[in-house]
Amino acid sequence: MQLKRPLAASFAAARTCSQEKGSQVIQVDIPEPVKSVLNVLESGGYEAYCVGGCVRDSLLGRVPEDWDAATSALPEETMALFPGRAFPTGLQHGTVTVREGSLRVEVTTFRTDGTYADSRHPDSVTFTRLLEDDLSRRDFTVNAMAVDLRDQLTDPFGGQADLREGILRCVGDPEKRFSEDALRILRCLRFSAALGFSVEAETARGLRSCRELLRGIAAERVQVELTKLLCGFAAAETLREFPEVVGTVLPELLPMVGFDQHSRYHCYDVWEHTLHALDAVPAEPVLRWAVLLHDAGKPACFTRDERGGHFYGHPAVSAQIADAILRRLKFDNATREAVTTLVLWHDRDIPRTEKGVRRALMKLGETRLRQLTEVKRADNLGQAPEFRTRLRELERGTQILDGLLTQNACFSLKQLAVSGRDLMELGFRGPEIGTALNRLLSAVVDGDLPNETAALLSAARAQDFLSV
Template sequence: MTQDLERKAKKVIRKLLEHGYEAYMVGGCVRDKQLNRPVKDYDIATAAKPEQVQQLFQRTIPTGLQHGTVSVRMDDCLFEVTTFRTESGYEDFRHPTEVQFIDSLYEDLRRRDFTMNAMALDIDGHLIDPFDGVNDMKKNLLRCVGDANERFQEDALRMLRCIRFASQYGLEIENQTWLALLKQAPLLEHIAMERVRMELERMIAEAAPAHAVQLLEGSRLLDYVKQSLRLADLNQEKLSGDWSTLNDPLLKWAYLYLSMGVSAAETEQELRALTFSKQQVEQVRQVIAAAHELSRQLALEPNEDGLQQAWKLTVISYGQESIVGLHQILQASPGVLTELGVADKWSKSLITCGLTWLKDMPVHSLEELDLGGRELLARLSKPAGPWVSKVLAHLLRETALKRLANESDLLLAEAERFYESIIQQESGAHEHK
């Protein structure tokens, strides 16, 4: 797949060359090829102006003409083709106010962020590396091109990208680059939270998020973003186990907030501030809420039977997906619930027995009950009201805990009995008033 992609990228380059325009593969594809890593996409830089690129190729998309970028479709693949350029006047510490198209590859590479991203390959595979990017990578070093202070002032987001690249590629941040990052950190207040989230998401989703957390903690970068984040308080020493091995990135996020003892509501608020999608926010919130509910239930009956009951009740409150996710977090980091007051011995029991207890449950949700709300209303001949949800919740609880068989006749009999007890309680409460 990668070879096929490269072959098609070279078709684009060859056509540019045939019409007298310099063209090279640049950026991440060059870096990843030097590291023998899979290349996801090929970007092309050229001396051709955007309108010249559009004239040369039949199928193009004007992706970012003001910055010189045209997307070219070659066969079934899309390639970003960008004119050599210089940039200046970064008024918002993110985007250049002036872009000038040039015919110098060297000057185009000189404006880039890090040496390992400032390399090019010609169509024959010859490497152009004016800023010693390959040598830096051999030394496992991440270094800004030129003056690091200037690079971060031009685009403050580069500081978070610096952390991401260092953790993703297992690099040490070069001393002058690190000092500049610490000095320019306050500029992050100018960066949109959406961009912050995108960088953090990639850090956490990668294979070495613990390294990213360590660098974030050491740099204190998150102290300077637009909105206050609890994530800024992450302490690498308090993170335990193999949390970074969790397959689902959202479970990693849930773990981080659980490790700090942050409530589900606070987590939801923060993830919304970071512009996560509603679905992502809900998935993380449910796992954290399940952990807190489990802790609360266990506090009522702190013994093995109470633990099993607490686990099952949490399942019916927050669903199988959340409880399986919580189980995976526990497997990766058995001590994660200590922040919520759950003793290590109970966590170990959950790791051993949790999934067995889950399978042991006859029902896990209202949909699995052999009695629905409409049937309940019809059979009891009572007017609809809040009592319906109370009765169904009771039936689910009793059935899940195997105190009641999941058979419609038995469920109806219990529903009638429980309904009468609700009426008696309400009338008693009314008389007491």
């Protein structure tokens, strides 16, 4: 696999200032609170470094989300250096969290790991005074670098070179690394998608040979890694190269791979269509999951006649598959309902008229309708070029939507000019109230009634109102 995009080019050669005895001095903008923590550790007579992802991101010119420190100090020694500000958050693994101003810095003692019986956590750890021992247990070379207060970089496994080349390579034997902690398999794919890096050949073989270990990973952890993967700018390319790996935790996707649609509207199989659509939708979790799953039901719905392939009813089947996947991965109800709604509606025609858009607004609300437009747009961009004709219609629908919102058009019960209390005063009781309100709203949305209190109450007073 070639480097997906020139993100590695952002690794500025200018950041490397000089070389001294095989180590390099670089420029890393360590935040002042983190410098303070390192200073205290060093003043206590211990080694202290920033390690892992914060070093990687700094070298790439990105702003790190977190700053982690590693030290030769034992956990109790670290605690003693920060009285009242250090909290044991993972003592069994040597981790202490230090509060420095508004920042929380995780400080972990140099360690080596024992065996991993559960392919997730080490059965034991051994503290060490050597930084290189600690770096040697890490997952990928680009995450196995450390930098100190003097900007001196320790890079025993060639992480800098792999950053420049845009390569993900395991530290040591890939199968051993992935067998120790199977979540590293998904982390590798996530880094590939987020950074646009290729996966080195031996590491790729290790991903594939160890993929069955993913079945033992907690659903919540799988959810987090897959969502980050999907939101990476190179998500489609990563999924394209490793469908069998992702398919270990999302087996519902595998029937899509190579499934010929036999349709003049589609120049790609179901999987390739999905990946092209994924590339075309904004990198937001709900949208990316909806596009990934929007055609998952197609293989089960396939029929063929003299006119070609058909997938009647596939949105409903796809929505059922999406619901099952999102439940299995322990998604929150709001996300699950949003994704399954978008999947269910993705192929539904919404007339590009004020009435059509009003009705869609009533059923979906503004946020969901705008998300649906993005999904429909991406879906159309994944079709054969000569049939990418719906884009103008979608834009027209958005213009109508914007106009309705500018006019403060009524499309929800809370905007209706009458309330349940008003109907109770007319004698409505129990379920009749909800039924009446929804009928009044439908009449307003369809343009049959103005959203005016007098007109709505007059309609509600009609003897046959509820029987219509």
